[in-house]
Amino acid sequence: NAGVTQTPKFRVLKTGQSMTLLCAQDMNHEYMYWYRQDPGMGLRLIHYSVGEGTTAKGEVPDGYNVSRLKKQNFLLGLESAAPSQTSVYFCASSTTGATNEKLFFGSGTQLSVL
């Protein structure tokens, strides 16, 4: 049982490059989330999805796009990376939402933008 898997684990980009982070979960969860974690700022919600084909903005959505074409996958895209997007990115999923059920987290993606 893999749980929540994030790909890649590490990535270095140059300013202006694009990339996609993949999150896959095998627990048949409806809800999926993308967070970024920065020192002294905790986790901040970027985008989330309450089901296949749906997405919504979180607290810090600017500069990111997401897609949930399949229930098990939630993709986070950076169209033109900026140094301010250097961070650790976490994907999470839950059955019925973070209020009622615990979030299952992936192990994170360390992204550096030079």
Place this chain on the structure above:
Amino acid sequence: AQSVTQLGSHVSVSEGALVLLRCNYSSSVPPYLFWYVQYPNQGLQLLLKYTTGATLVKGINGFEAEFKKSETSFHLTKPSAHMSDAAEYFCAVSEKSSGDKLTFGTGTRLAVRP
């Protein structure tokens, strides 16, 4: 808007000593409160949560937290620290009206001295 404040970004205790990590929340409606733990190079794991009912909540690994509405607090405690408790701890709050989104605090890093 919901928010949480964690007092103390770093806490250091001796092995066997009491662990006390502080969390105060702000919410316009009765909140749901959570503590998550993050071990090095891993994603977050749920320690415990308060939704309704008993205000003293017991979690995994001997941790517990008490919801005190009058003090708007949800402090995390453990009677006797183990070396394996060294990690970063995040308090989080959610409101039903927020669309099942969690708002995390900035985290407290717990060090345990031999």
